[in-house]
Amino acid sequence: MPTDTAPRDLAQALASAEVIHDRAVIEQAIAMMAKKVHDDYRESVPVYLTVMHGGLPFAAQLAMEVGALGLDLEFDYLHASRYRGETSGGELVWKHRPVTPLQGRRVLLADDILDEGHTMAAITAWCREQGAIDVRIAVLAVKVHDRCVPGMCADYVGVEVPDRYVFGYGMDYHEQGRNLPAIYALK
Template sequence: MSDLQAALANSEVIHDRATLDAAIARMAERIGDDYAGSVPLYLTVMHGGMPFAAQLAFALGERGLDLEFDYLHATRYRGATSGGELVWKHRPATPLQGRRVLLVDDILDEGHTMAGIVAWCREQGAADVRIAALAVKVHDRCVEGVCADYVGVEVPDRYVFGYGMDYHEQGRNLPAIYALKE
């Protein structure tokens, strides 16, 4: 049995596809209202943010909001289940000076990675930096001052995977969010 099959056998669905689709639609309404009349720089945080970012971008397009796309890849995990030092694999090519930036990621857990990303965006002169996270983990270990401006769903303080989040680099393309049983 593969690692992913074993994980699925020992997990439960926390949020199914229909729930996530509805959450993304709600987020798109708020984001569309907040960015009306502007074209934000839409930065997908790779790899985990890609499935969510694509769905959210389409929902924003349906509401008439144009986006300028770029991406970044910064990680503290590199396949592990706990983080280390922030490692940049790709920085956006688009200048951030004076821009409204929307960072789009799969999950906001404690926020160490996102804190580094937000700080870098501000150092680059971004006029406004906001965070859209499909999932936010519920616990009291968050980095002070780092929170998502737009949240799809909350997830328990357990190992979660699917819809961009991986289980040892597997399962990012599962169309639901799973949590390992305690």
Template sequence: MATLGNRRPLLADALANSELVVERAALEAAIAAMAEPIARDYAGEVPVYLTIMHGALPFSGLLALELGELGLDLEFDYLHATRYRGETSGGELVWKHRPATALYGRRVLLVDDILDEGHTLLAVREWCLEQGATDVRIAAMTVKQHDRCVPGICADYVGLPVPDRYVFGFGMDYHEQGRNLPGIYALKD
């Protein structure tokens, strides 16, 4: 397999060994559908809208615009916590950036690209509650279909299911590549 700078596999090779599992139109429709219950649940409030970087960036931007169309104002911030660091399997959680917005007494909406096993989202949610957030909900663009999720974590708002395979595109990476692909791909093996 060819590599980029002799360090990591090329995205072109991954795409050749993948199938498109979610097209852009389906992603956009799912985001629009997710926005309605979120706007209803936060009506009259301004939640802290925490994007989990880098993967949630495309999803978060589109969801925020949909919420704005529905009249929901948001206070934007972000965090960067990762277990992957460019790898295909997770390790220890590393905080690269914590939100600057005070969470004490606030409702928080965590926005992430995928709920896989849930280790990162569980740790982030617990951290938000430790900071004094009164309510922390999760909007996940995708949820991987398996039974390995850690106890005590689930998404409150879900876009689409994805297969229990390595997925990338639409924010999710393949060795830090392919985040800007307009659809979601799954490796065949």
């Protein structure tokens, strides 16, 4: 049962939301991130783990930009969530763990947003437990506030978003709107 009073209809949400970053801004930010990723991984083929579902649109575009620069990636994915359609997080739930062995490998995690960082901290710790020698984080967006898990930050960031409920470009509004080609914030 929903714990908030926000409308669950995507059309209503869009009518009362503002565009924070449009598609052109997002695509430019991802292209800039790709150059940094390429430079950092130029001598290796990292395991590229997409964090499902939200990370999928961003991860796909970043992978294509990195590939255009000549860097190969070994693809896999994971599915871990604390939100499950709600607006605030709960206990971490693993739905799928990567099957690619991480022992001795460099890992690049790709996700839609770094908010407080609880989910990403757990995922990063799991990768290290699996023997990854280097774990880095690429996120499309970082939410600007002072509630982050201490020490948790992304290595590659596309854009910043305000401390509001944001959706689009992988981020959902009650499991809707992940495929919107912009980032919106509720007013």
